[in-house]
Amino acid sequence: MAEEKEGGLVFHPLDQFIVKPLFGDGPVQFYTVTNLTLWMAIALLAIVGVFVLGSRGRAVIPTRMQSIGELIYGFIYKMVEDVTGKDGVKYFPYIMTLFLFILFSNYLALIPMSYSPTSMIAVTAVLGFGVFMCVTALGFILNGPKFLGLFWMSDAPAILRPIIAVIEVISYFVRPVSHSIRLAGNIMAGHAVLKVFAGFAALTLVSPVAIFGIIAIYGLEVLVCGIQAYVFTILTCVYLKDALHPAH
Amino acid sequence: MATETTDVAGTCVDVGGSALGMPQLCADWMSNQIFWLVVTLVAIYFVMARIALPRIGAVLAERSGTITNDVAAAEELKNKAAEAEAAYEKALVDARAEAGKIVAEAKAEIQAELDVELQKADAEIAAKTAESEAAIAEIRDGAVKSVTQVAKDTAKELVAVMGGSADAKTITAAVNARMKG
Numbered sequence: 522m523a524e525e526k527e528g529g530l531v532f533h534p535l536d537q538f539i540v541k542p543l544f545g546d547g548p549v550q551f552y553t554v555t556n557l558t559l560w561m562a563i564a565l566l567a568i569v570g571v572f573v574l575g576s577r578g579r580a581v582i583p584t585r586m587q588s589i590g591e592l593i594y595g596f597i598y599k600m601v602e603d604v605t606g607k608d609g610v611k612y613f614p615y616i617m618t619l620f621l622f623i624l625f626s627n628y629l630a631l632i633p634m635s636y637s638p639t640s641m642i643a644v645t646a647v648l649g650f651g652v653f654m655c656v657t658a659l660g661f662i663l664n665g666p667k668f669l670g671l672f673w674m675s676d677a678p679a680i681l682r683p684i685i686a687v688i689e690v691i692s693y694f695v696r697p698v699s700h701s702i703r704l705a706g707n708i709m710a711g712h713a714v715l716k717v718f719a720g721f722a723a724l725t726l727v728s729p730v731a732i733f734g735i736i737a738i739y740g741l742e743v744l745v746c747g748i749q750a751y752v753f754t755i756l757t758c759v760y761l762k763d764a765l766h767p768a769h
Numbered sequence: 770m771a772t773e774t775t776d777v778a779g780t781c782v783d784v785g786g787s788a789l790g791m792p793q794l795c796a797d798w799m800s801n802q803i804f805w806l807v808v809t810l811v812a813i814y815f816v817m818a819r820i821a822l823p824r825i826g827a828v829l830a831e832r833s834g835t836i837t838n839d840v841a842a843a844e845e846l847k848n849k850a851a852e853a854e855a856a857y858e859k860a861l862v863d864a865r866a867e868a869g870k871i872v873a874e875a876k877a878e879i880q881a882e883l884d885v886e887l888q889k890a891d892a893e894i895a896a897k898t899a900e901s902e903a904a905i906a907e908i909r910d911g912a913v914k915s916v917t918q919v920a921k922d923t924a925k926e927l928v929a930v931m932g933g934s935a936d937a938k939t940i941t942a943a944v945n946a947r948m949k950g
Binding site: 533535536538539540548549550551552553555557558561562564565568569572573576579580581583587590591594595613614615617618619621622638640641642643644647648705709 | 787788792799804805806807810821825826828831832
């Protein structure tokens with residue numbers, strides 16, 4: 522997709538992110554079934570496959586698929602419990618949903634010719650701002666005005682407190698921005714770099730280096746995909762903890 | 770691809786089908802992305818919250834329950850084994866003590882019998898010895914008497930041969946005096 526041989530070495534590393542209707546042409550309406558829809562659906566099916574079909578047997582001695590599901594379950598459950606405490610456990614399904622969507626989208630996007638929903642800033646922004654708004658609303662609902670104590674460092678020197686409060690407020694509102702851009706930026710950059718190397722692979726002279734580069738970057742991306750899903754999830758847990766226990 | 774995308778060409782895609790700027794920032798597509806994202810998230814949430822998570826949670830709970838039960842059962846069996854071992858040890862010790870007692874009893878019995886036999890044998894030996902001593906004494910007495918007789922006779926004969934006559938009393942006294950010396 523990125524290479525157009527007609528003009529020598531011309532490649533468009535960003536073309537892989539174009540949203541295209543799957544059936545027929547025409548403008549992309551919000552309900553149009555696009556390549557993005559397809560890969561989100563594949564992610565959903567993969568999640569269903571691992572977690573619903575895999576655990577179908579409800580075996581005490583798990584099958585391989587069930588083990589994978591249990592492993593992810595235990596990992597996220599422990600993370601939620603450790604970071605947010607016992608009273609955060611009831612939000613575990615939401616966090617699990619976020620984690621699984623990001624994890625599966627990231628890894629499915631590593632399949633050649635696939636599409637990466639998590640590289641779209643609109644997608645991650647909805648995730649990031651969604652978390653931000655839910656957590657903020659939850660903080661006010663659970664703690665009332667006391668939630669603002671999150672910004673007021675009561676153990677800091679009195680003179681510094683207003684200054685720290687300003688910084689805290691700014692950093693609080695930057696959270697969703699960094700939260701969403703971190704994920705989209707990582708995934709997009711990785712895929713774009715892969716495409717650039719793939720474009721260079723068309724040149725006979727540098728193709729061995731380019732192909733080695735693709736392999737290396739691919740390996741790196743495998744790490745990044747898991748790490749970004751983990752980072753997004755654990756930051757969500759940390760924000761949730763702030764909402765549940767705003768006192769410093 | 771080019772023919773396909775010509776119709777789609779809008780603010781974000783050029784006539785060649787390449788992206789104009791970053792596709793991520795194309796406002797035309799965002800509503801689509803957000804719509805499908807929300808649909809997917811809701812679907813994942815319902816699948817997980819309604820089916821998968823309770824099921825896996827139940828399986829994990831059941832497993833930990835099974836493990837706890839098995840560990841308890843193993844503990845119980847271990848205790849039983851320890852008890853059985855203790856009983857075995859005790860039985861062994863009892864048997865040893867019993868055996869020791871029996872051996873001691875047998876020894877004492879044998880000793881007693883032996884003592885009786887030994888005493889009997891000693892008594893017999895003593896009786897035999899006394900008998901023998903009596904016999905020897907008799908024999909010795911007999912021998913001494915004979916010797917005295919012979920000496921008297923011999924002395925009487927000797928005196929008669931040498932022409933003297935001696936009465937029996939004197940000779941006997943002389944012989945007795947000699948024999949004492």
